[in-house]
Amino acid sequence: MNILQIAFSNLKRRKMKMLFLMMGLVVGVATVVAFLNIIQAMNIELGDRIDEFGANVVILPKAEGVEMHYSDTVVSDLTFDVQKLTMEDIPKIYSSSVQEYINIVSPKLVGAVHVGKQKVLMVGVETKKEFTQKPWFVLKQQAGLTTGEKVGELALLDVPEDGLVLGSSAAEALKVGVGDELIVNNETFHVFGILNELGSEEDGLVYANLNVVQNLLNRPQELSMIEVSAYCNSCPIEEIAMGLEEALQNTQVIPMRQVALYREETIGQFSAFGLVLSGMVLLVAALVVLTTMISSVNERTREIGIFRAIGFRRTHIMQIIFLEAGMVSILGGVVGYFMGSFAAIYAGPYLAQIQGNIPFQKELFLPAVGISTGLAILVSAYPALKAARLDPAEAIRFI
Amino acid sequence: MSEIMISLKDIRKTYKSMGDEVEALKSVTLDIKKGESVSVMGHSGSGKSTLLSIIGALNPPTSGIIEIDGIDIYKLSQEKRADFRREYLGFVFQQFQLIPYLTAHENVMLPLTTTKRSNKEKREMAEEVLCRVGLGNKIKRLPNQLSGGEQERVAIARAIVNEPPLILADEPTGSLDTKTGDEIMELFQKLNEEGLTVLMVTHNPDNTSYMGRTILMKDGQLSLDEEDFVSVYSNKKV
Incomplete structure (x- = not known):
């Protein structure tokens, strides 16, 4: 029995809530990955087309x-x-x-x-x-x-x-x-x-x-x-x-500066649109994580009180919260990466009018998982601190 | 080495409620020797739970000194106090308070989670304690798969797994039938005979017969008044 097992057991118990949290992250990561894939493919294809055709x-x-x-x-x-x-x-x-x-x-x-x-x-x-x-x-x-x-x-x-x-x-x-x-x-x-x-x-x-x-x-x-x-x-x-x-x-x-400018502008506009949209979706995902984690901490006041009473330090409580957020977000990042990649590969050509194939970008895997985990850990900092600062005597009063 | 396990000197506790100060404890002075078993009785609001939480290193008093095994516990930092609770105290809460998503075995292992013992050692210690309380064959069950008495036994096993010298119990038989309650009290008696100091808050006068000493609390103070004893034993408000 260790802290990781406690976090894992709690995730198993709150499947729906954690699934909801994960879906928030999945949507955020998938959007970012899909846009990055499409932007990259557009960059290459548009560049090649402009370079190849027309002086x-x-x-x-x-x-x-x-x-x-x-x-x-x-x-x-x-x-x-x-x-x-x-x-x-x-x-x-x-x-x-x-x-x-x-x-x-x-x-x-x-x-x-x-x-x-x-x-x-x-x-x-x-x-x-x-x-x-x-x-x-x-x-x-x-x-x-x-x-x-x-x-x-x-x-x-x-x-x-x-x-x-x-x-x-x-x-x-x-x-x-x-x-x-x-x-x-x-x-x-x-x-x-x-x-x-x-x-x-x-x-x-x-x-x-x-x-x-x-x-x-x-x-x-x-x-x-x-x-x-x-x-x-x-x-x-x-x-x-x-x-x-x-x-x-x-x-x-x-x-022919205007050709290059046209190319830069077109790609730049799409990139900016993609980044703004991705940012907004990530913000929504962050809010989903924040509210879910705060509600999770509130629901577990009694449990946190018991943990503190039987000798868990504040840092142990924070570890539990961070590990839960970390595990869900790693899974969310992996699922989001694959969903985003497949969305880009299958829907990208229609969305961005790309004629060629959108390649599977393996190099986006670690950043995708990193964004998901980083975001979840960052946003979970407040609920984790809230949990750690719970007065055990107050928490025990709920008992 | 001190013979006193718990030493309370002029303990006061006031809470602020709706702008007013409420005195939950008024100058409580008390010594409990090592190996003693003490029950604390009193009506609701008499201050017995506040006293237990103060002794449990969970709730600093407004004034006064409290030492457990010679350690002034409220001079310790928050984190050191958490370590102290793990090493010195075993809590048995009202309503068992087991973690619902952990098995009996895992619940008992909880206080060992943050120790440096190996996983194997933790598993063995928890299993051994569960056998001691008579649940060796139900270690994989979740709390909701156990009866009230069995859950109470798991809660007691969790309190003693770390081999603390002091057990603090808050209404341990409150939600059990008489027969099961008696069995649990016999278990506390046995633990006390094995050398553990037991401090128990209870409403049930029958439980006091299993304990060496009974303390009565009234309006945040210890009471030696015979009338108060009669009132509490007969469960009447004085």
Whole structure:
């Protein structure tokens, strides 16, 4: 017989009350664990999605600019000493100090071309890289498909050398459909695909293979810009931009700060909401523990009086109360951890619109049990002190 | 070594009730020798339970000195006094006061819980004491599975398991029938013969025949008045 056995025996006797206390803790811990799981999964998935799809760094040729004032007239955007961006700059990106963060490098050349009497803007791209980086580019129509066959995923298709991918407005303006022939700067091309409407300037562009456009515009090896998507889960985007600028001296590297900000904001807002809600649920759990333990102490005045009369010290009484709270809270923490984890795994994807799986986070187990136990012990301090301070003579009067 | 087990010198106890001071004990002076068995009788409100709680190191007197086996118990700190109760005193409360969720064996082991004895030793000591009070075959039973007399025996076993020199009993036969009450009193008598000092508060005049000495209390004082004795024995208010 020891203090632990006394505490355990009392828990067994007051099953419903202790179950109620435990459920308070379970709900609190489960909420925190579920939110932490979801936030972590969102962080990873949102980060990866933003990093993978869409550039977060744009590399442009370096140029000096000036704004000139002539009386009332302002001439802006006067550029001079424009450097050239070429294909030779691409390997420098992969050998830069930030190479480990580089995901997709998509070079492009933009130039005006003539299609009949019309002038259109043509963009030469490495099609697979460009369309992987921009998954919102989806084909509406594709050449060579049989009836009932669905259009392919653009990022996986090989656009032929003489193939063109037209934005929806460009296709309308040129009055062409898939498979039609187009003469561009006196060279013959075929419409490989037409894109869905995007509602942006990109609808008016014509896409073709980079080397083809370079030859067509007679600008071999030349590039207008390079879009880079980088993994910045583990480092700030400014750091990546600085690393690229060091490697490419003739360029200006522009970090797309708003992408990172958007990402941080979205995750931050959800995290803040989750933490506030978790805090409130934990507060309610703490109140449940407090009221249950106080009522337990009040009900046991007589028993505590007997313990004190037969020689239990105040510290022994406190030990009994803390051990009871500790045992219930450890169990509550374990159950809460598993409930929270399963809730996150099964309900998380619907709650947070996460497409991937939410992983089981083993590293949350000890903190979950720790929060539960710490909270219960902290909140039980008052009832434990109250019990220990019970005047044995007063308690015995109840007898 | 002192021959006196309990020494009370001019013990007074006042309580505050609704702003008024109520004198529960008025200058009680009393010596009880080691090995004595003493019953304290008196009407309700005479101060006998207050006296017992003061002697039991549970309720400090307002003034006066109380020594048990030569130790001024109210000079001890709260925690030392708890240790003192464990080592020196065995309480037998009214209505048995067993812990309902512990078996007879566990109830008897309670005073040993906070000692440094091994679990095996505690189990053996409790079992032996339960055998002594005639409950060797019912040690695994919960209090509600025992009769009143059996519960009282468990309460007595719990009081003596730590081998204290002094037993304090408050109305130990109050809720028992006459036959069972007599058996319990015989048990107290036996314990006294084995050398324990027994101080018992009782309403039942029949119990006094098992005790060596009877003290009468009236209005917070010891009374030697013959009329008071007659009144208490005949259970009439004076």
